[in-house]
Amino acid sequence: MDDKLIIKGIEFQSRLWVGTGKYKDFEETKKAIEASGSDVVTVAVRRVNIIDRKSENLLDYVDPKKYKILPNTAGCYTVEDALRYARLAREAGISDLIKLEVIGDEKTLFPDTWGLLKATEILVKEGFIVLPYTNDDPIMAKRLEDAGAAAVMPLGAPIGSGLGIRNPYNIKIILEMANVPVIVDAGVGTASDATVAMELGCDAVLINTGIAGAKNPIAMAAAMKHAVIAGRLSYKAGRIPKKLYATASSPFEGML
């Protein structure tokens, strides 16, 4: 079954996207990504350690020839900072892809959607392929799409919270209204959460803490892989309607 996710002409083999933060070491990062079957990984942009030059580089373990590198603007609280990080990411990397974050509050890490929209407009004009991390707000998702976002990435729940898809109805409405791919980003805590997102019809799920923070990240990466595949297949297959009362599966005919 040919069911590839394509964003601005870029083909993604996997509908599970994974982060590279919070792992014990690069070796574990590498193994977890392999187990996830994902071909797209998010990374952050930070200062090179100029004092300890022996420290290893993430890209020595995550080969950009094998994986699509999706830099983020995590940690940016202003439009200016997000633009600065995005531009540095493009210069450091090899593509125009950017997972745009403009954070509004330290405790919730909820997006500042006003700033997000501003930054999206500017970066789209500069030729970036902008994937904004946004709230589960259908109107904002639409505004971001209108501003030229290549996909929208609504949160399932706060980053790192593991609370799952807290507002599946809003995600459903976002899916109905959107003409760009919808990728649930943040909040997925366990395999069933990923399946729920995919069963709603989401185009992909991005997971970092849900895998990296598990007791066994490599096993969880494999679980998430299967969960996303199951959810997608289930969505495509079309579930049965929910009913209050029973319908027998075995025939009456031939009963004694």
Add this chain to the structure above:
Amino acid sequence: MRLTVNGEPFETRDAGTIAELLRKLGIGPGSVAVEVNLSIVKKADHSTFRLNDGDKIEIVNFVGGG
């Protein structure tokens, strides 16, 4: 000559170009981006862009993130 590199004071007799500074710091040009006084200097210009006293230089790369 006094520079600020990634927020740290950096003294050097002659910093020369960005490419020379990166070499001095043991940083491969591969997947880093360099900003001088808040403006990005493209990789293609690293070997010609000369640094001046007081320049604030940021050298960034990719790290683990979500």
